[in-house]
Amino acid sequence: MQPESPKDVTDYYKHLSLFWTDIIHLMSSKPQALTSIGPMRAFAANSKKITTELIDINEVLLEFNQYITEYYKQLSDTWSVAQKKVNLKAPDIPQDVEQIEAFKRIWIDIFDNDFTELFDSGKFGVNYGKLVSKELELTKHWNNITNVILQSVNLPSKEEIDEIYKEMHSLKKRIGKLELELKKKEMKSNAK
Amino acid sequence: MQSESRVDPKIIEEILKFSKNVIDAPNLVAAPDEISLEVTPHDVVQEMDKTRLLHYRSLTDKQHKTPLLISYALINRYHILDIHPEKSWVKNLLQQGFDVYMIDWGTPTSIDKYLDFDDYVNGYLDSYVEYIKNESSVEKISLQGYCTGGTIATAYITLHPESVKNYVATAPVIDGWRDTTVISNLAKHMDVDKMVEIIGNMPPEFMYYCFSVLKPFEQGIEKYIKFFKNIDNKKYVDSFLRVEKWLSDTPPIPGALFRQWIKDIYQDNLLIQNKMYVGGRRIDLKKIDMPLFTQVAVGDHLVSPECSMPLHYAVGSEDKTLRMYPTGHVGMIASSLSQKKVLPELGQWLAKRS
Numbered sequence: 278m279q280p281e282s283p284k285d286v287t288d289y290y291k292h293l294s295l296f297w298t299d300i301i302h303l304m305s306s307k308p309q310a311l312t313s314i315g316p317m318r319a320f321a322a323n324s325k326k327i328t329t330e331l332i333d334i335n336e337v338l339l340e341f342n343q344y345i346t347e348y349y350k351q352l353s354d355t356w357s358v359a360q361k362k363v364n365l366k367a368p369d370i371p372q373d374v375e376q377i378e379a380f381k382r383i384w385i386d387i388f389d390n391d392f393t394e395l396f397d398s399g400k401f402g403v404n405y406g407k408l409v410s411k412e413l414e415l416t417k418h419w420n421n422i423t424n425v426i427l428q429s430v431n432l433p434s435k436e437e438i439d440e441i442y443k444e445m446h447s448l449k450k451r452i453g454k455l456e457l458e459l460k461k462k463e464m465k466s467n468a469k
Numbered sequence: 470m471q472s473e474s475r476v477d478p479k480i481i482e483e484i485l486k487f488s489k490n491v492i493d494a495p496n497l498v499a500a501p502d503e504i505s506l507e508v509t510p511h512d513v514v515q516e517m518d519k520t521r522l523l524h525y526r527s528l529t530d531k532q533h534k535t536p537l538l539i540s541y542a543l544i545n546r547y548h549i550l551d552i553h554p555e556k557s558w559v560k561n562l563l564q565q566g567f568d569v570y571m572i573d574w575g576t577p578t579s580i581d582k583y584l585d586f587d588d589y590v591n592g593y594l595d596s597y598v599e600y601i602k603n604e605s606s607v608e609k610i611s612l613q614g615y616c617t618g619g620t621i622a623t624a625y626i627t628l629h630p631e632s633v634k635n636y637v638a639t640a641p642v643i644d645g646w647r648d649t650t651v652i653s654n655l656a657k658h659m660d661v662d663k664m665v666e667i668i669g670n671m672p673p674e675f676m677y678y679c680f681s682v683l684k685p686f687e688q689g690i691e692k693y694i695k696f697f698k699n700i701d702n703k704k705y706v707d708s709f710l711r712v713e714k715w716l717s718d719t720p721p722i723p724g725a726l727f728r729q730w731i732k733d734i735y736q737d738n739l740l741i742q743n744k745m746y747v748g749g750r751r752i753d754l755k756k757i758d759m760p761l762f763t764q765v766a767v768g769d770h771l772v773s774p775e776c777s778m779p780l781h782y783a784v785g786s787e788d789k790t791l792r793m794y795p796t797g798h799v800g801m802i803a804s805s806l807s808q809k810k811v812l813p814e815l816g817q818w819l820a821k822r823s
Contacts, residue, residue, distance in 0.1 A: 372476075372477060373477035373479060373480065374477060374479045374480055374483055377480065381691075384686075385686045385687055385690070385691055388685075388686045389684050389685065389686045389687050392682070392685055392686070393651060393683075393684065396651040396654065396655075396682045397649070397650075397651055397654050398654070399654075401654070402654045402655060402657060402658035403658050405655060405658065406655075406658030406659055406660060409659065409660070409664070410660045410663055413660070413663050413664055413667045413668065414663075414667075416667050416668065417667045420667065438579075439582075439669075442579070442580050442582060442583060443583055445580065446581075446583035446584065447583075449518070450587075450588060450592070453517075453588075453592050453596075454591075454592075457592075457595060457596055457599065460596075460599060461599060464599070464602075464603055
């Protein structure tokens with residue numbers, strides 16, 4: 278496997294890392310039995326999962342950087358345009374308190390208008406949505422790494438906790454509805 | 470040769486005065502944490518999970534027969550409707566002889582991530598309405614929904630119209646596609662499935678970000694300059710700190726509820742098209758046939774009037790009133806304008822029908 282493009286390079290190192298962790302895992306399966314119940318349990322398999330997540334994090338970070346660069350570009354472009362408008366509207370340096378107050382009002386009004394226009398625009402909304410989406414993907418990889426560590430010390434993963442939450446929610450909902458129905462029936466019979 | 474100084478001495482004076490105010494501020498003003506936002510006395514008469522039903526103690530000898538339940542918004546806490554003795558929405562209604570209840574939705578935690586519209590509408594709200602009907606010995610109550618609380622109240626009324634005598638919709642979030650605010654722009658482009666799947670509940674920090682892009686320079690700079698300039702004005706400072714404290718207290722929103730709210734209201738706009746489902750039942754706005762009083766604020770930059778007003782035209786009610794006020798989202802419920810104009814008009818309307 279020969280790397281040619283940046284994507285190939287990432288894939289190459291991903292493959293390399295997986296290859297060696299798999300081989301080490303196979304080669305060391307017997308001595309590993311010695312650590313079958315401690316935190317080092319399934320060390321090779323866990324290392325492989327963590328390595329995979331770290332490689333994926335790097336890929337997400339590249340995209341995240343694109344969107345955050347665009348985010349700050351949009352902010353700085355809007356700032357420049359707004360500042361030019363202020364300079365045109367109030368070209369003189371304010372000399373007294375009243376002039377400073379008037380200048381401040383112009384500055385705030387123009388900046389608020391221009392930035393609100395930016396935040397209201399489709400281009401901002403789309404880029405911001407993608408930026409948040411990439412942040413969430415980073416969080417997901419971090420969650421996955423934490424899950425590997427949690428499971429290595431016999432603690433429940435986020436998914437397992439979520440299953441319990443879901444089950445509890447469903448039970449509470451059923452009990453709540455039954456209680457409410459009972460109350461309504463009681464009230465009706467009391468009214469009679 | 471002497472160079473003539475062009476700096477106005479008043480500027481120096483202003484800078485020195487401002488600096489003095491900043492230094493003196495901690496000695497003159499309470500820290501936000503030291504301020505209690507509980508204003509009008511009330512009792513917690515019911516609790517369900519983390520939500521509470523508050524009953525405000527009467528301030529008049531005689532009361533209107535039909536009690537009023539306020540379904541507060543999902544964003545921030547209920548305190549804004551009772552933020553200051555002189556600007557309290559609740560106190561004003563009590564003084565007009567109404568029996569007032571309010572829902573505190575509480576502070577959801579990770580365990581509440583699966584709570585959805587059905588839980589809020591057919592669970593909490595329905596239970597509290599039943600409790601009030603029972604306590605007050607009435608068959609119907611008046612319901613007020615504020616902001617996102619208006620969305621919940623609207624869904625509730627279409628599913629349980631037999632329990633509601635009058636509906637007061639205050640800046641309700643109804644028609645997401647017509648909403649012209651920054652919030653709706655961000656909501657429309659959000660991958661809400663991914664957010665709920667990975668994070669669970671909507672984090673308060675995300676809401677703080679949304680607040681920070683609303684008039685960022687007026688709200689982020691000028692507001693605080695005014696605060697320090699007016700540090701000697703006790704009334705101004707007290708009011709300012711109360712609202713600031715309220716603004717900074719944003720609970721998370723349960724993931725499942727947040728997902729449906731963003732998708733059904735802002736992204737797919739199902740509510741106004743009568744295509745939204747709650748607990749497996751369709752929300753048909755035509756089923757709102759009781760008297761309706763819709764209040765919108767012209768300068769609302771959280772829920773634009775275009776987003777709220779379609780409710781007035783979509784319902785089946787014949788007795789309906791639409792009022793527009795020259796103020797903002799918070800100004801409509803917690804300002805001198807709300808005390809002098811908004812609440813007296815609401816009180817008159819409600820009294821005739823209670």
